[in-house]
Amino acid sequence: MPAISSREWDRRDVLRAAGGIAALGALTACGSNTGRGGGGSGRSLKQMYHAYGEPGTQQAAQKFAKAYQDADVSVQWIPGEYEKKLFTALLSSDGPDVFEFHPQIHMAHERQIVPLDDILEGVKDDFHEADIASHTIDGKVYGVRMIDDPQFLYYRKSLLEKAGIEPPDTLDGLIEAAEKLTTDKVKGLYLGQTLQPIQNPLIWSTGAELLTPDNEIAYHTDEVVEALRKLRRLYAGKALLKGAPTEHWDPASFNQGLCAMQWCGMWAMPQILEAHGDDVGIMPWPSSGDPNGRPAVYNGGWSAFVSAKAKDVDAAKAFVKWLWIDQKEFQREWCLDYGFHIPPRRSVAAGAEELTSGLAAEGVELFNTAGIFDNPSWTQSMITTLTDVMANAVRDDADPERELDKADKKIRRDLDKIFG
Structure with a gap:
């Protein structure tokens, strides 16, 4: 993947799609009909995934769809710009019936998605409480x-030891470590x-x-302004890897020895352990x-939603229940x-022996002790x-206070639209 261009820092094309301005159109070029169910019931469902980076995931999604007997399920596997393509598809009359995304209030208020309380009846207590609260x-x-994905900093133990440093527990310490x-x-x-x-962890790390809780702006503080200034100094120096071959979600840069530390997710842990064995540690984004x-650890993940425009909402809900509950x-x-x-389900997590020892167990511990979920x-x-604030204040050296002031105006308008 080529290094991102300055044009790509401005993602307003995503917003236009989300707000209904983007042109409508079927996603025929985005990998539809890559998996078919075998039910022969006459019902058909379209299920949309972003393109996971782990080998075997697309084939697994197709296998799950084929195993469903109550409808023919086609899998749309979307590489790149997933948000833009999803929001565009949801405006179409031929969009997905079931799709994965993150919980966002505007999708409920704009009736893009439907409640799923009925299919969750009797099993809510089996889910992590934050996965219910955030949805x-x-x-x-x-x-x-569907999955909970903590993100943290991976580091090479031997390289830190050679440099004579401990895993940093403050932002100043992280910058100093990166330089050394x-x-x-x-x-x-x-x-x-x-x-x-790291924009959310940077804010959370300041407290x-x-x-x-009343949905007012809380990110604009003196501590956040100072953290942005520190991040700018890091960006302007020589310690930060830029122009990497892949994005942060891919551990290739870390595995190939291009960097000593990388922000990445738990999903990449098997590949990282295969590359470096026990010469790997993890830590949260450090305190400011x-x-x-x-x-701070961002507890991300992906969730299954049912489109309000599904051809058969009940059939789509039945498929979600079958796959992600039953x-x-x-x-x-x-x-x-x-x-x-x-696994978001306690009953499934209880049998996840792969996560009970070593680095994986440390990841679960960080998830439980320092993890913060989506709002x-x-x-x-x-x-x-x-x-945009990160791009302007950190990359382009704009005044962070002024950039946050501009952001406040936009986000207040968003909040007014949602909450009145």
Whole structure:
């Protein structure tokens, strides 16, 4: 994958699709009909996935679809720009019946998705409580969590030991470590091509939140401004890997020795362990060092949703129930056989022996102790607005206070639209 261009830092094309401005059209070029069910019932369903990076995932999705006997299920496997293609498809009359995404309140308010409380009846307590809470909007649950994906910093133990440093527990310490670890051949740190992956952890590490419990702006604090200034100094120096061959979700840069530390997800752990064995450690995004600072782990993941425009909403809900509630063996396979993900179901997680020792167990511990989940009130538009702040303040050296002021105006408009 080529290095991201400056044009790609501005993701307003995603917002246009999300807001209904993008041109409508079927996703015939995006990998439809890659898996068929064998039910022969006359019902047909379209299921949309983003293109997972772990080998074998597409084939597994096709296998799951084929195993379903109550409808013919086609799998749409979407490489690149998943959000844009999804939002465009949801505006179409020929969009997916079932799709994966993250919980966002505007999708419920705009009636793009339907509540799933009925298919979750009797099993809510088997899900991690945060996976239910983060999908609950106006008292109704709108998605079924498929996988939980903590993200953290991977580091090479031997390289830190050689440099005479311990895993850093503050942002200043991380910057200093990245500088000491940088050589002619190895950069100290890789955070992704756009820095978007660490924008939430950077805010959380100061003790701030994205929004208050009353859905007011909470990210604009003096501590966040200072953290952005520190990140700018890191970006302007020589310790940060730029122009990497792949994005942060791919461990290739870390595995090939291009960087000593990389922000990545638990999904990549098997590949990283295969490349480096026990010479790998993990740590959360470090505290800002402020009095209220804290280590932060983004607990991401993917969830199944049913489109309100599905040709047969009940049939789509029945498929989601079959796959992501009834079929525990498929759920275990999806979480553990291709990469490492934490099963959202307690009953499935209880049998996940792969996650009970070594680095995987450390990842689960960070998930439980430092993990922060999605806030459904923080929408795609807000994500992109904050990405613009990162691009302008960190990459382009704009004043972070002024950039946050501009972001405040946009996000207040978004909040007013949602909450009145």
